[in-house]
Amino acid sequence: MKTRWKIAIGVGVSALSVAALTFGLAAADRAFPPPLDKAGIVSPEVLDANGELLRAFATPEGRWRLKTDVADVDPQFLRMLVAYEDRRFYDHHGVDPVALGRAFLQLASHGRIVSGGSTLSMQVARLIEPRSERSVTAKLLQIVRAIQIERRLSKEQILDLYLTHAPYGGNLEGVRAASLAYFGKEPRHLTVAQAALLVALPQLPEKRRPDRNLASAEAARRRVLDRAAVSAAVGDGEAERAALVPVPAKRRQLPAYAAHLAEAALRKQPSVIQHRTTLRRNIQQGLETVADEASKRLGPKVSVAMVMADAHTGEIVGEVGSANYFDSSRSGWIDMTRVLRSPGSTLKPFIYGLAFEEGYVAQETIIEDRPADFYGYRPHNFDMTYQGDVSVREALQLSLNVPAVRLLDAVGPTRLLVRFRRAEVKPVLPPNEAPGLAIGLGGVGITLKDLVQLYAGLANRGKPMRIGDGIQDQPGPIEGEPLMEPVAAWNITDILSDIIAPAGSKQLGIAYKTGTSYGNRDAWSVGYDGEHVVGVWVGRPDNGAVPGLAGYVSAAPILFEGFAKSGVAISPFPPPPMGAVRISATELPISQRRFSVTAAGLLSASTREPAPQIVYPPEGARVDLGASSGASPLMPLALKLQGGRAPFRWLANGKPLPDLSRRRTNQWIPDGAGYSTLTVIDAAGRAASVGIFVE
Numbered sequence: 001m002k003t004r005w006k007i008a009i010g011v012g013v014s015a016l017s018v019a020a021l022t023f024g025l026a027a028a029d030r031a032f033p034p035p036l037d038k039a040g041i042v043s044p045e046v047l048d049a050n051g052e053l054l055r056a057f058a059t060p061e062g063r064w065r066l067k068t069d070v071a072d073v074d075p076q077f078l079r080m081l082v083a084y085e086d087r088r089f090y091d092h093h094g095v096d097p098v099a100l101g102r103a104f105l106q107l108a109s110h111g112r113i114v115s116g117g118s119t120l121s122m123q124v125a126r127l128i129e130p131r132s133e134r135s136v137t138a139k140l141l142q143i144v145r146a147i148q149i150e151r152r153l154s155k156e157q158i159l160d161l162y163l164t165h166a167p168y169g170g171n172l173e174g175v176r177a178a179s180l181a182y183f184g185k186e187p188r189h190l191t192v193a194q195a196a197l198l199v200a201l202p203q204l205p206e207k208r209r210p211d212r213n214l215a216s217a218e219a220a221r222r223r224v225l226d227r228a229a230v231s232a233a234v235g236d237g238e239a240e241r242a243a244l245v246p247v248p249a250k251r252r253q254l255p256a257y258a259a260h261l262a263e264a265a266l267r268k269q270p271s272v273i274q275h276r277t278t279l280r281r282n283i284q285q286g287l288e289t290v291a292d293e294a295s296k297r298l299g300p301k302v303s304v305a306m307v308m309a310d311a312h313t314g315e316i317v318g319e320v321g322s323a324n325y326f327d328s329s330r331s332g333w334i335d336m337t338r339v340l341r342s343p344g345s346t347l348k349p350f351i352y353g354l355a356f357e358e359g360y361v362a363q364e365t366i367i368e369d370r371p372a373d374f375y376g377y378r379p380h381n382f383d384m385t386y387q388g389d390v391s392v393r394e395a396l397q398l399s400l401n402v403p404a405v406r407l408l409d410a411v412g413p414t415r416l417l418v419r420f421r422r423a424e425v426k427p428v429l430p431p432n433e434a435p436g437l438a439i440g441l442g443g444v445g446i447t448l449k450d451l452v453q454l455y456a457g458l459a460n461r462g463k464p465m466r467i468g469d470g471i472q473d474q475p476g477p478i479e480g481e482p483l484m485e486p487v488a489a490w491n492i493t494d495i496l497s498d499i500i501a502p503a504g505s506k507q508l509g510i511a512y513k514t515g516t517s518y519g520n521r522d523a524w525s526v527g528y529d530g531e532h533v534v535g536v537w538v539g540r541p542d543n544g545a546v547p548g549l550a551g552y553v554s555a556a557p558i559l560f561e562g563f564a565k566s567g568v569a570i571s572p573f574p575p576p577p578m579g580a581v582r583i584s585a586t587e588l589p590i591s592q593r594r595f596s597v598t599a600a601g602l603l604s605a606s607t608r609e610p611a612p613q614i615v616y617p618p619e620g621a622r623v624d625l626g627a628s629s630g631a632s633p634l635m636p637l638a639l640k641l642q643g644g645r646a647p648f649r650w651l652a653n654g655k656p657l658p659d660l661s662r663r664r665t666n667q668w669i670p671d672g673a674g675y676s677t678l679t680v681i682d683a684a685g686r687a688a689s690v691g692i693f694v695e
Contacts, residue, residue: 034148039128039161042067043177045274046262049315049470052281053186053255055262058171064254066176067273068163070156073175073187076234077195078159083229084199086120090155094121094146121146121158123202127165166202169209170251180255182210182248192238193245196224211251218247257284260321260335265471278315278470283308286565287318294558295323295330298538302546305336305537306562307452309467311459311528314475316449316467318566322541331541338472340428340445341522341537344515344551347427348404349458349492350419351440352396354411356488359592359645359683362662363393363491364585366594367403377437379405382516382550391585392595396495399514401441406595408440416440423457423464423483425450442517449473451526452535457483458492458511459528461577467533486577487647487660493573494582496527502552505560508570512559514551521545525555527563530571534562578659579647589664591645611686612644614678619690627673628695637694639666644682651679670694 042065044057059065070078082089088096096119118126125145131138149158168178175198179187183194190198200220201208210217224230225239234242258279265275291304298304308318321335355361369387371378379401387400395403408416413435420427427444429435436443449467457464462484468475484492496511512527523538523546536555540546548554563570585593616638617623625634639650646662653676657668670676672694679689 034125034145034152035129036149036152039165041065042164042273044266044270044272046258046265047274047276048279048281048284049277049317050280051276053180054257054277054279054281054284055259056177056254057262057266063171063173064177064181065164065173066180068174068176068187069160070163073163074190074195076192077175077187077190077198079233080192080195080224080230081162081199082120083233084224084227085123087229089120092119092121094148094150095119095143118142119146120162121149124158124161124165125149127167128161167205168198168201169205169212172205172251177254181251184252191245192225192234192242193221193247196230196239196242197221197247199230200224209251210247210249214247214249221247255281257281257288258319259325260333260337261319261469261471264335268471276470278317278468278475279319280317283318283566283568284320286567287320287562290558290561290565291320291323294538294561298549298554299546301330301540301542301544302538302549303330303332303334303336303541304558305448306534306558307337307448307467308532308534308562308566309452309456309475311456311465311531311533314456314465314467314477316469316473316475317532317568319469334541336537336539336541337448339541340447341539341543342442342517343427343444343446343451344442344517344522344524345399345401345404346451346513346515346524346526346551347416347442347444347446347454348396348399348440349496349513350454350484351404351408351411351416352392352495353458353462353484353488353492354416354419355392355407356491357485357683358411359647360407360410361392361595362583362588362592362646363391363495364583364588365392365592366390366585367392367395367406368596369395369400369402372402372406374405374409374437377405379437379441393495396492397499404440405437408437410595413437413439419483420454422478422481423454424466424478425454442515448524448535448537451524452533454483455526455528455535456533458489459530459533461486461574462489487580487662490576490580491582493528497573501560502556505557506564508560508563509572510560510563510570511573512556514556516549516551519545520547520549523549523551523554525551525559527559529563530573532563532566532568532571534559534566536562579661581662583662589646610643612648612680612682612688613642614639614680614688614690615642616640617678617690617692620692621690622693622695624695625670627670634670634672634694636667636669639668639678639680640664641680641688644680644686644688645684647683649681651681653677654679 041059043059046054048054056066122142125142129145164174166175167173172178172181175187178198179185207213208217208220222243225243231239261277287306287308291306295302295304304323306320307316309316319337321337322332323330325332366389369390381401416439417435427446429444453467456467462482464478464483466476466478493511496513499512501507510527510529512525515524521539521543526535536558538555623637625637627634641664647660649660650657650666652668675693677689677691679687681687
């Protein structure tokens with residue numbers, strides 16, 4: 001009994017010394033500051049566009065210590081924490097004399113520590129400057145540090161430190177890490193039962209770990225819920241109901257998405273605590289699941305990479321570098337979205353787009369799919385068969401090789417590469433080779449990221465868009481000339497959106513194209529709706545051949561599954577731009593009914609149309625459109641022409657009419673009576689004009 005009183009008196013005298021220490025603290029404060037800098041060491045985090053955690057990295061000592069602020073935590077948890085740990089937290093200056101006095105009396109009467117009397121500020125002092133021994137000296141240091149901390153930080157900042165550093169067993173520190181590990185969610189919205197468990201664990205974190213000592217964790221939570229102040233904080237009957245909720249018995253893995261991007265972020269800025277990306281976690285999670293499951297179906301050593309981007313902003317919302325980052329059999333550590341591979345037939349839509357722009361073909365133009373020799377280059381189709389005469393629309397949908405090379409020969413490989421550069425994409429040619437016709441069938445190197453960037457231009461009506469994840473690249477529009485004219489881009493989308501979905505996949509209303517590289521080494525599929533673009537690559541990272549690998553059977557099903565499981569609703573395509581119309585074969589001008597070239601590789605005479613000529617109204621005509629009778633607006637005047645190469649631009653008195661048309665008829669409504677000049681310009685830049693008088 002005497003020993004107990006000696007201990008109590010010793011601690012009491014020490015407590016009384018606090019007042020004297022406080023007076024001298026101002027002088028000693030500068031020489032002996034609290035180690036707040038060390039408290040700033042937390043786990044680096046990679047976040048999605050909404051601030052959701054994609055991946056965290058352990059601190060140098062191996063701790064999961066996620067930076068946590070008051071705003072990150074459910075307010076009810078904070079009320080329960082203060083009610084249980086430090087009811088006078090907002091009133092004292094680091095030390096609560098009432099709590100200390102109660103602790104001294106309990107120690108004297110029980111001969112052991114019943115309640116420590118530590119404030120939250122004192123607990124923070126212990127957390128940022130841990131000491132193994134429990135002594136009067138250690139307690140005094142905590143008191144001094146608590147007073148110093150209170151002098152430097154606001155109450156909210158002190159709570160931030162507690163929420164970040166509170167121990168939760170093993171290598172878990174802080175409320176966010178514990179909430180993610182035990183509940184699988186951020187602590188912004190906690191139930192009463194969850195909040196009570198997070199309040200209870202830090203007192204004895206190892207003994208109360210739910211994954212190892214479930215009964216001890218339940219008892220500790222029960223003590224928190226039984227505290228009268230806590231019951232008052234949560235409301236009538238809530239504590240009793242919360243006590244019936246089971247305590248989670250397992251510890252979950254912390255989120256670990258976008259592994260390649262997370263590693264890149266840490267390499268780029270190792271000192272940054274939080275790295276913000278453009279990804280969306282729900283989309284990323286869906287794509288990673290699709291890639292992982294698909295690779296297992298495809299067989300050993302085969303990997304899958306995927307990129308999903310917003311075509312209007314350029315933001316990459318999902319980016320899967322490999323099927324499984326940790327699978328060494330598939331070289332999972334290699335980010336296959338950034339590796340040069342042969343794109344197979346995926347560049348064909350851009351060849352056709354150039355041909356549409358030049359007016360060489362329309363969708364129903366007939367083109368030959370027969371064996372051909374282009375200066376010694378003899379392409380053949382994937383299945384070694386030929387279709388004969390087909391429409392341009394069919395040729396692209398069937399991905400026929402010979403028609404694509406015919407068109408590339410007409411528009412020129414160099415012009416195609418120039419268009420790619422407009423989208424800031426530079427395919428890599430084989431060493432010491434000039435641009436050739438093999439480009440159209442995959443004879444260049446391109447990355448999946450760049451391929452998706454090209455298709456983003458298609459989905460964006462021909463306007464090039466730089467795609468980026470916010471770490472390796474910054475998204476945004478590319479100023480300058482278009483990748484493709486809007487009408488040509490519409491034609492490509494109209495054709496690709498009518499391709500049948502692969503076997504086993506539901507038709508989604510997307511436009512898509514597939515490709516297979518030489519030797520079955522790469523399978524591709526890229527598709528888009530009115531808002532998003534998704535690209536898929538399948539193959540072996542070591543560039544080995546995979547028997548049976550093909551874009552339509554291997555990559556296309558993954559594309560459709562990726563769209564379906566991304567959680568993003570399919571967006572309809574925008575309405576056609578001015579001048580965009582699908583013309584039937586019978587309505588085509590003679591020059592566009594069949595595409596052919598001479599033996600010298602020049603467009604044949606059948607495709608060289610005469611210059612445009614306005615046939616109505618004729619030169620010098622006087623047309624009555626109601627001006628003399630005072631009609632407002634005036635009646636429209638029909639315009640007709642012959643010859644020329646579509647599309648056509650009409651001008652009235654030097655002012656362009658609003659639409660670029662492929663038809664040889666149009667309408668014009670004059671502003672008023674008088675003399676007017678009408679002009680038409682075709683795709684080759686040739687013009688014709690007539691002068692008329694409107695009455």
